[in-house]
Amino acid sequence: MITGIPLSVTYRRIATFNKVNENHLGNSLINLASGKKVRQPQDGVSDFFRAQRLSRDSNDYSRIKNDIARASAMMDVVVDTGEMVYNGIQRMKQLVDLYYDESTTEDEKRAMQSEFSSLVKQVSYTVNNTYYDGKQLVSDSRDNPLDSVNLDPRDIDKKMVISFGAEQVANVDGLILGSGYNEDIAAVNAELEKAGSYLASANAYSFGLSAQYAIAAKKADISNAVKDSITGTDSGKEIVRATNYSIQHQSSLAMLVQANLVRSSVVRLF
Structure with a gap:
């Protein structure tokens, strides 16, 4: 929950989670576009x-x-x-x-x-x-x-x-x-x-x-x-993976918006 721990910590965690999902989503979309799942050493x-x-x-x-x-x-x-x-x-x-x-x-x-x-x-x-x-x-x-x-x-x-x-x-x-x-x-x-x-x-x-x-x-x-x-991409699995990352990315964005609203409300109180 956003209110269970300091707001700044919660915001950073959500932002980090969002960034990770954004990177995963980007990689999945690139894999689908290129047809390759191994393009560089860090891929495996x-x-x-x-x-x-x-x-x-x-x-x-x-x-x-x-x-x-x-x-x-x-x-x-x-x-x-x-x-x-x-x-x-x-x-x-x-x-x-x-x-x-x-x-x-x-x-x-x-x-x-x-x-x-x-x-x-x-x-x-x-x-x-x-x-x-x-x-x-x-x-x-x-x-x-x-x-x-x-x-x-x-x-x-x-x-x-x-x-x-x-x-x-x-x-x-x-x-x-x-x-x-x-x-x-x-x-x-x-x-x-x-x-x-x-x-x-x-x-x-x-x-x-x-x-x-x-x-x-x-x-x-x-x-x-x-x-x-x-190196080849399994299109079916990659689409499911990209969909999951997209959902998580959208959820984290929504949480960031909520966190920003809370932060704005707190600022106005003081």
Whole structure:
């Protein structure tokens, strides 16, 4: 009661109670507006720092996801290039078999030699002139990898290094048709093996990057979900809490008004 203790003490207590409720009400309204219940250390030290760590994890894996996406875009070009080279040499092999077939006429042989020479030029051009971000894609890149992608933000040594060896780089410049079946087929098969190895590695890198992208995306999503479960506001509970604080705030304001009236009456008496 206001009259049970000195008026000044009662007034200060009501004012303090009102201020506390006003702060609680403000925080609840901010929580509802922002959707966050942990925004600073005083909202819960352990939850705040755990949420900060999860936010860093999410950002780190999002960065890794973007790096993987960039490397995947390059590998799409690498795979396309590998397929063009392999398919071109595969056609050369078919031409060798057809050229030395007993049923092939001289006119057909001349046409095959022309196509073979054209394929040599096309494949050679593709090998020597396909670049991505300034790097030649079909080349010996073991000492200077095409790309190196970090896969774990907490382990810088865990990465995917994309490179190809000299034994995977086809060189068709010396291939000709008409030197003899055994010689021609052996030369073509040697380059076809290199091209096949390059293409197989390119596909393996591409599939690996796709898998790592999915892993990074999942880890980023999980970190975000856990962080939101820690910091996110339960709207229903927060509305009830804000309503209670609002009622208490209004009650304390009414009590302050009553206390002011009493104080005014006492002053007038004297």
